[in-house]
Amino acid sequence: MTEMKTHDDYIAAAPEPFRAELERLRGLIAKALPDAEQVIMYNMPGFRVGSKVVASYAAFAKQCGFYCAAEALSEYADELKAAGLKPSKTGVTFPPMRPIPETLVIDLAQASARAAPR
Template sequence: MSLKKFFSVGEYLSSLTDQQLLVAEQVRQAISQAVPEAEETISYNMPAYKFKGVLVYFAAWKNHLGYYPLPSGIEAFRDQLKEYEVSKGAIQFPYSHPLPLQLIADIARFRLEENRSKKK
């Protein structure tokens, strides 16, 4: 991935290698289907999905796809994330393992419901 500033998700995706693109497109589709009311945008120079605030972000790295569902998204699914590298706000899905698309979608839906309940 380059250090270029991206203005659309399509532009971001066009900068990826074939392997990264395959994974990123699967994640994009899983999120879009899980939370169709979310707005797809670029934030912090990576794809983001927003509904009453940010739901999730993702980014393609050299050896993994980073998924960023904010700390609450990680805490709510901590038991299902034991096989992945996890930090306070990030999950690493290695390209060498099958992508847990259902889990990615479930986390996005959880974040949507969390944001829906906000008093904005």
């Protein structure tokens, strides 16, 4: 994979069926974290608050991913389960045709920012 320099580069390089969902995730995280800096870390788009990337997203062969602090995933475990999602320690993967609910993305991003060391 080519090294990405911006979120736009990442989304443009993703397979077409994933682009709309990646744009949606980017917009929701930006809405949740208006003061965060959009960065590329480990060739993946993320949102940095201070020195810590607190939320990021990605596209894979068959699914998308949303990544945040483990504390945020624990805090919203019931909501994730109710949405039919099974988080890992660091995030949630899902097919783009069955996205994470909008409010849950925002809540997870904000909870992740609160959990980040200052």
